[in-house]
Amino acid sequence: MTTLDPNLPANSKKRTPVRVGIIGTGGMANVHAERFRANPGVRVVAGVDVDLDRARIFAEKHEIPHVYTSVTDLLASGTVDAVSIVTPDAFHAPISLQVLRKGRHVLCEKPLALNYPDAMKMVAAAKKAGVVHMVNFSYRDWPAIQAVAAAVRRGDIGEVVHVEASYLQAWLPSKVWGDWRTTPALLWRLSTQHGSKGVLGDVGVHIVDFATYPVGPIKEVYARLKAFPKAPGDRVGDYGLDANDSAVINVEFANGALGVIHTSRWVAGHPNRLFLKIAGTKGTVEIDSDKSTTSYRVCRGKNLDTATWQEVQAKPVPTNYERFITAIRKGVTGDPDFVRGAEIQKVLDACIESDAARLPVKI
Numbered sequence: 544m545t546t547l548d549p550n551l552p553a554n555s556k557k558r559t560p561v562r563v564g565i566i567g568t569g570g571m572a573n574v575h576a577e578r579f580r581a582n583p584g585v586r587v588v589a590g591v592d593v594d595l596d597r598a599r600i601f602a603e604k605h606e607i608p609h610v611y612t613s614v615t616d617l618l619a620s621g622t623v624d625a626v627s628i629v630t631p632d633a634f635h636a637p638i639s640l641q642v643l644r645k646g647r648h649v650l651c652e653k654p655l656a657l658n659y660p661d662a663m664k665m666v667a668a669a670k671k672a673g674v675v676h677m678v679n680f681s682y683r684d685w686p687a688i689q690a691v692a693a694a695v696r697r698g699d700i701g702e703v704v705h706v707e708a709s710y711l712q713a714w715l716p717s718k719v720w721g722d723w724r725t726t727p728a729l730l731w732r733l734s735t736q737h738g739s740k741g742v743l744g745d746v747g748v749h750i751v752d753f754a755t756y757p758v759g760p761i762k763e764v765y766a767r768l769k770a771f772p773k774a775p776g777d778r779v780g781d782y783g784l785d786a787n788d789s790a791v792i793n794v795e796f797a798n799g800a801l802g803v804i805h806t807s808r809w810v811a812g813h814p815n816r817l818f819l820k821i822a823g824t825k826g827t828v829e830i831d832s833d834k835s836t837t838s839y840r841v842c843r844g845k846n847l848d849t850a851t852w853q854e855v856q857a858k859p860v861p862t863n864y865e866r867f868i869t870a871i872r873k874g875v876t877g878d879p880d881f882v883r884g885a886e887i888q889k890v891l892d893a894c895i896e897s898d899a900a901r902l903p904v905k906i
């Protein structure tokens with residue numbers, strides 16, 4: 544593993560910047576570039592995309608000196624200590640394995656892989672390489688979820704018994720994010736042929752992480768997944784529109800709590816809403832991202848009998864991008880790591896199996 548002056552303070556001029564390459568220079572890559580460039584301990588040195596023009600425009604926009612059209616060329620250049628993988632989902636596993644073989648640190652977009660066996664290959668390769676490996680469950684960056692996790696773990700609401708979690712998006716019945724019929728970054732998300740696991744793999748992965756982070760692991764799922772008709776012949780050009788766009792999952796957590804987790808791209812009025820309600824024997828906590836991502840609501844203690852809710856402000860927290868760089872400096876992998884990514888992948892695989900069999904599936 545590269546040593547990058549772990550003992551120097553973050554703002555030390557003597558500090559060697561971590562050199563990051565961004566693989567896949569589409570929509571989400573802009574967030575990676577902006578967040579890394581805001582960190583004085585990082586230099587974004589390369590952008591990689593199979594589409595050279597896109598990579599060039601991206602590099603110019605973010606003042607990135609090098610551009611490549613293949614990961615092989617990036618790795619051969621010797622210019623990077625770490626990479627962010629921001630390609631469509633189907634390429635996360637093969638690119639991670641290639642990068643890990645060369646001993647570079649990896650921040651991989653979600654979902655970690657297309658299935659649990661591939662995710663476990665990534666875990667094994669990351670451990671063998673001895674590098675930092677993280678998956679970008681980006682809502683961990685919200686102060687509210689960190690504060691709720693801490694509150695639940697310290698027993699503020701007693702024993703957890705009931706959980707309601709949802710991730711709603713609006714881009715199928717609306718043009719809130721542009722017209723999906725003509726937007727490749729939305730069309731590949733609708734097509735299993737293009738490696739999509741539907742809304743379940745795209746954002747269901749986030750809400751499963753969001754719910755289990757405070758509550759703990761899931762032991763059983765009973766899921767229904769559905770793709771609704773949306774275009775003549777369920778097709779737009781090369782894209783067969785067969786990936787699920789609504790998912791409803793009944794779950795039982797390892798601690799015995801029951802829950803419902805659901806997600807859909809059909810919910811007009813909610814461009815990107817995460818909702819989490821955790822009810823325990825002594826109270827309830829709630830996050831509604833349409834209202835706030837920096838505070839949560841709680842009903843407990845003296846407020847129980849009047850059903851009064853209290854708003855609690857949460858402390859700022861470091862982003863995944865910051866935690867990734869800190870982990871590289873410390874030489875200890877950060878959370879959420881590939882092990883966590885694989886754990887969530889296992890839940891998604893169980894949902895797909897449950898839907899196909901119309902039966903509950905144990906994790």
Ligand SMILES: NC(=O)c1ccc[n+]([C@@H]2O[C@H](COP(=O)([O-])OP(=O)(O)OC[C@H]3O[C@@H](n4cnc5c(N)ncnc54)[C@H](O)[C@@H]3O)[C@@H](O)[C@H]2O)c1
Nearest residue numbers: 567568569570571592593594629630631632652653681728
């Ligand atoms: N964590 C989050 O909140 C979040 C948000 C949005 C997207 N994402 C994830 O980011 C990833 C990218 O999503 P997006 O919306 O930016 O997609 P996008 O289609 O806008 O961009 C993907 C880019 O990858 C390029 N690409 C494809 N195959 C490649 C390869 N083999 N090597 C190099 N480049 C390749 C494409 O040409 C394209 O420019 C997805 O996995 C998605 O799930 C995560």
